[in-house]
Amino acid sequence: LHVRSRRQRQMCIRDRPEEIDVEEKNIELMDKFPFLIKPVDSSGGRGVYVCNNMEDMNNKIERSLKFSESNKVLIEKYYDCEEITAFFFFDQGEIILTSVADRIVQSIEGSTIKLPTGYIFHSKYYDAFKTNVFPKIEKLFKSLNIQNGMLFAQCLVDGNDFRIYDIGYRLTGSLEYIVFEQMFDFNPLEELIYFSTSGQYKTCLLYTSP
Numbered sequence: 263l264h265v266r267s268r269r270q271r272q273m274c275i276r277d278r279p280e281e282i283d284v285e286e287k288n289i290e291l292m293d294k295f296p297f298l299i300k301p302v303d304s305s306g307g308r309g310v311y312v313c314n315n316m317e318d319m320n321n322k323i324e325r326s327l328k329f330s331e332s333n334k335v336l337i338e339k340y341y342d343c344e345e346i347t348a349f350f351f352f353d354q355g356e357i358i359l360t361s362v363a364d365r366i367v368q369s370i371e372g373s374t375i376k377l378p379t380g381y382i383f384h385s386k387y388y389d390a391f392k393t394n395v396f397p398k399i400e401k402l403f404k405s406l407n408i409q410n411g412m413l414f415a416q417c418l419v420d421g422n423d424f425r426i427y428d429i430g431y432r433l434t435g436s437l438e439y440i441v442f443e444q445m446f447d448f449n450p451l452e453e454l455i456y457f458s459t460s461g462q463y464k465t466c467l468l469y470t471s472p
Contacts, residue, residue: 296340301330307375344419362388395424412450
């Protein structure tokens with residue numbers, strides 16, 4: 263069982279998944295279905311399964327363990343809800359909330375992990391995210407001393423809560439920089455290429471997020 267660190271408490275990071283060893287026999291999960299089982303040390307959606315009952319649990323754990331070098335899995339609540347992606351840009355430690363998009367997802371070829379098929383800009387949750395989440399996540403990023411670059415955060419919309427489940431310090435595969443150029447006259451890809459050759463951005467802090 264993970265205990266939240268002091269930094270997690272300070273940043274209001276909650277609900278770390280409950281870690282179990284495959285040898286553990288006394289698991290009380292009867293009131294938590296459905297839940298998600300996944301390896302602690304895999305990626306790309308490999309070994310991730312939804313479990314709906316106790317009879318299904320052992321089978322899904324064994325299947326998930328095939329993708330774990332450490333022979334451990336994570337169990338966490340399964341959320342079937344809307345999703346958003348928040349986009350951030352960093353310039354000399356200054357953090358810009360570039361945009362927030364509603365994430366349109368669906369299962370592809372029976373995959374447990376739903377993949378994006380489209381975005382809606384701007385998200386209907388933009389104001390709520392900017393007011394309730396951005397100040398906390400800004401504090402977290404500043405504590406990590408992130409200076410430059412682009413970052414995205416994928417979130418589950420659980421009622422009034424935004425549950426961040428994936429963060430990437432990079433461009434995404436959705437080519438959002440093309441959309442941003444049309445919407446804001448701001449192209450993150452061009453800015454990053456320019457920065458890599460000159461050590462500075464062309465236009466970054468001249469851009470104003472919505």
